[in-house]
Amino acid sequence: MRFFVVCPGGLEVPLAQELASIAQRPDCKALGVWVIDPTPTSPTGGVGLAAPISAAMALNLHSRIASRVLLQMAESPYRQEEDLYKLASGLAWEEWFSSKQTLRVDVTAHRSPLKSLNFATLKIKDAIVDRLRDVTGDRPSIDTAFPDVRVQAHLTATHATIYLDTSGEALFKRGWHDEKGDAPLKENLAAGILSITGWKPSQTLFDPMCGSGTFLIEAAQMALAIPPGAIRAGMYGDDAKPSRLAYRPLVTSAHGFGFQRLKPFNETAEQKRWISLKDAAHAEMMEKRKQFPDSESLGISGGDINERLVAMFKGNWQRAQLPGLPVTRQIDALASKPPSNVKEGVMLLNPPYGERLVIKGGRGQDRAAGGDMERDSYEQAEEPEDRYAFNLETGRQSAKRSSRESLKKLQAQEEQDPKFVEFLRQFGQHLKDAFGGWNVFVLTADMALPGQLRIKESKRTPLFNGPLECRLFKFEMHQKRDAAVDLK
Structure with a gap:
């Protein structure tokens, strides 16, 4: 079977590495032969592979970077909408799902000659519905919000490819993150960034602006070998309970994955293979718990000036089935220090866009109206979940572009704020003074950040955080020379 594994833009290389690692797991090798496509040299929004159909279960359970796992059903040349109808109606949909299940169809395109994607979507939907009605005598209902089955089609200038979505809800929805901070970061993007940094569980990891804890929780689950799909796979007795402040419904084992329907x-x-995959993952988790029996042993810690965000982090940590409570405290980033007796480590942070918590101070005080407007714009602008959605602007993507432009405008206004400029200068000096020997990684949409910190970056990686084009900057902090040694 052919699969296309979708990921956030810029994470194709880490995803290809992760897929190779998953394919080498003994329980996954037992499923059959995996052949992963060459690593893309340009942005493709994902990686293709050939593998047994059972691989869909392993990929949805284990991939931390994937957004969706798409199973290819057909590919063919096309010239008009009627060709799409013929292609879709010729597939044996009745062998995959019943007419009693609900359906959703999505179409994306890159340089397609068709004038209307909506009409193309309608033709594919009609083909599927007509096929099932002809074979079974009944037709499925359409549900665009919570469908049982999702079908995706992608159109190039000459070819159409039709996929079944084996993930259902997007895979960044792990089932634990129901509270967020002021710089929303999807879990699979955080996992991909951790891969780019080269951080390993044996290293110290610190986030001085941890917010709701996405980076640190993803790292802790990596260290403890907790599959990102563990909650959705029902590997825990009880699903995580949402907080009263939940900003989106938690995905639970009741939702599961698309392939289960x-x-x-x-x-x-x-079904036996699925149970074996979960049993193997559970055994690995138990071994890692012996190595890291509590949160302190993980060497993962964080801080944030906002007391409310620290409380969010603790709640998310517990819902992620991690041991005890996280090592964190309410503290200004300018006062943060490396964990005791640690001379080298990895610092990773995603500063809040727009209004910077660290220069406002206070114990979780309310934001100004401008900050709230900025966050609302960001929340409405979700990352495209398909590989080429950004290539053809629809009404929804136009809204995303407007949100992105408003964010850039707010950011430009903020960068002229003397307090903001001074904070960056102070934070850069603080990194030099307190974190010598550390590798510091900062995800930001501010391309001028290195100059404002007055530190030369050693590497910059282009990424997309939702609709925002960002850079992951790497700064190698050198140890300060001892003054006594200089006098000699």
Whole structure:
């Protein structure tokens, strides 16, 4: 079977590395032969591979960087909408799902000659519905919010490819993150960034602006070998309980994955493979718990000046099934210090866009109206979940572009604020004074950040945080020379 694994823009290389690692797991190798496509040299929004159908279960359970796992059903040349109808109606949909299940169809395109994607979507939907009605005598209902089955099609200038979505809800929805801070960061993007930094569980990790804890929780789950899909796979007795401040419904084991609602995956043989994959993952988790019995042993810590965000972090940590409480405290980033007796480590942070908490101070005080407007704009601008959605602007993507432009405008206004400029200068000096020997990584949409910190970056990696084009800057902090040694 052919798969296309979707990821955030800029994470194709880490995703290809992760897929190779998953394919080498003994329980995954037992499923059959995996052949991963060459690593893309330009942005593709994902990585393709050939593998047994059972690989869909392993990928949805184990991939931290993937947004979705798409199973290719057909690919063919096309010239007009009627060609799409013929392609979709010729597929045996009745072998994959029943007419009693609800359906959603999405179409994306890159240089397609068709004038209307909406009409193309309608033709594919009609083809699927007509096929099921002809075969079963009944037709499925359409549900664009919470469908049982998702079908995706991608159109190039000459070819159409039709996929079944084996993920269902996007994979960044782990089932634990129901509270967020002021710089929203999707979990799979955080995991991909951790991969880029080269951080390993044996290293100290610190986030002085941790917010709701996305970086640190993803790192802790990596260290403890907790699969990103563990909650959705029902690997815990009880699902995480949402807080009263939940900003989006938690995905639970009741939602599961899209493949669990497809007929081939409900056959006895596939069910046994699914149980074996979960058993192998559980055994690995138990071994890692011996190595890291509590939160202190992980060497992962953070801080934030906002007391409310620190409380959010603690709640998310517990919902992520991590041991005890996280090592964190309410503290200004300018007063943060390395964990005791640690001379080298990795610092990773995603400063809040717009209004910077660290220069406002206070114990979780309310933001100004401008900050709230900025966050509202960001919340409405979700990352495209398909590989080429950004290539053809629709009404929804136009709204994303407007949000992105408003964010840039607010950011430009802020950068002229003397307090903001002074904070960056002070924070850069603080890094030089207190974190010598550390590697510091900062995700930001501010391309001029190195100059404002007055530190030369050693590397910059282009990424997309939702609709925002960002850079992951790496700063190598050198140890300060001892003055006594200089006098000699």
